Structures are given as C-alpha cells and as structure tokens.
Amino acid sequence: DARNTPFKRVLLKLSGEAFGGGAVGLDPSVVAGIARQIADAVEGGVQVAVVVGGGNFFRGAELQQRGMDRTRADYMGMLGTVMNCLALQDYLEKEGVETRVQSAIAMQQVAEPYIPRRAIRHMEKGRVVIFGAGAGMPFFSTDTVSAQRALETKCDALLIAKNGVDGVYSADPKADPTATKYDTLTFDEGLANGLRIVDAAAFSLCKENKLPMVVFGMEGPGNITRALLGEKIGTLVTN
Numbered sequence: 001d002a003r004n005t006p007f008k009r010v011l012l013k014l015s016g017e018a019f020g021g022g023a024v025g026l027d028p029s030v031v032a033g034i035a036r037q038i039a040d041a042v043e044g045g046v047q048v049a050v051v052v053g054g055g056n057f058f059r060g061a062e063l064q065q066r067g068m069d070r071t072r073a074d075y076m077g078m079l080g081t082v083m084n085c086l087a088l089q090d091y092l093e094k095e096g097v098e099t100r101v102q103s104a105i106a107m108q109q110v111a112e113p114y115i116p117r118r119a120i121r122h123m124e125k126g127r128v129v130i131f132g133a134g135a136g137m138p139f140f141s142t143d144t145v146s147a148q149r150a151l152e153t154k155c156d157a158l159l160i161a162k163n164g165v166d167g168v169y170s171a172d173p174k175a176d177p178t179a180t181k182y183d184t185l186t187f188d189e190g191l192a193n194g195l196r197i198v199d200a201a202a203f204s205l206c207k208e209n210k211l212p213m214v215v216f217g218m219e220g221p222g223n224i225t226r227a228l229l230g231e232k233i234g235t236l237v238t239n
C-alpha cells in the first residue's frame, strides 16, 4: 500500500461546492477550516499543491442550459475558480503558510502565470501552490486539470476531497444500502465495475501515467491533513 510511506509532494483537489458550504459564493468558516488543515500538513513536512473547482460560482454546462454560449460560460467558470484560489490563499497566509497562486489565464495583478518548474520550486521552499483558472480552456474540468498539474509538477499522488461520501463505493451509497466501500481499488477494477470516480479524462491520465489517486471525505475532523500526510483514509486507486 503506497500509503505506508509518507508522500513527498501531493496535489489536493477541492471542489468549489465545498467552498460555498452548499450555497453560491464563499463560506469563510469552511475555507478557514480547510486552510488550517493544509497548514498542519505543511508543518508535517509534505509539499502541497492545490486545485480548486468553481462550482460554487458557475458551471459552464449549467449556464449553457440556460442559454449562454458554452465557451464564454466556461470562462466564467474558470474565473470563479480564481476567486476560490484567492480566498484559500488568504486563509492559508493567516495560518502562516506562504502561498502562490498560479493562473492558467493571464492576470498579472492577481496571480503568477502557470509555470510548472517555478511551481515545483515554490513547493520545495515550503510554499503551497494554488492552481487557478483550470486549464485555461473551455470544455475541460478542474478534475482533469488536477491530474495534469499533479503529473507535470511531479506529485506522488492526486488526493480528491469529496463532500458527503468518504471514498469509492461498489454502488452509490445514497441509493443502495448494500454498497460497500473499497479500501483499495485498481483503475481496471474501477472501469470494469463502471465506477464514476472522477471524470473520464482525469481517470485515464492517472491510469496511463500510474499516478495513485486517493478519494476521501473531507468532512471528518482532520481528514484533509490525514490524507495529505499519507495516512490510510478513503480509497486508494492504483494500477
């Protein structure tokens, strides 16, 4: 089990939904709590990169259903992720953690551009790097971007923080009371059982490049810290 050795560097994917505490906009107490847990892990010695979604502001596909042009709506979605990055940056710095936001869309006053080697350097210095604006490309998701950024910045694992579920189950635990949670799972088993863990592009990036994925519930006390520090939590998906 890869989790018996602590990670050197990891990428944490947080959904925008979590940042909103279930509503549109930001729930400061949620962001502060997440920041505190990331700070604890950084203190524990792990290098951390973060990708934050933007579902608490806009999702391109939803705006499209309400009549907007998809690509413009997707750019709105990406801009939403940047607001989440700034919120996380603020609360991390309140915890005494140095941070850098790197945006896939140029916005010099707000964030550095995405420069992978510089991101690695930041992490080596103990800074948390927060990647914003997704891939900078419409029709992509922040799940896919999190796998890509984890690979390009040489992270040991992709950690997917979930709300309302604490790992990968054999069936939807909300719909099927007989569903059981996997402690470990292979990518092939996930495919064979039709389990939708992350979107298909993110899944195949991890599988093809042998990047371990940990899917865990972010609600329990200290869960994010535990996942970042490589403790056994949630479901480990590997080749």
Ligand code: UDP
Binding pocket: 014, 015, 016, 017, 052, 053, 054, 055, 056, 058, 059, 060, 061, 073, 074, 075, 076, 077, 078, 081, 133, 134, 135, 136, 137, 138, 139, 140, 141, 142, 143, 145
């Ligand atoms: N988005 C995009 N390209 C990307 C990443 C995100 O177009 O590379 C847009 C897309 O519209 C998406 C929105 O940004 O709906 C918010 O991201 P996502 O839905 O992945 O956030 P989450 O569900 O994790 O909160």
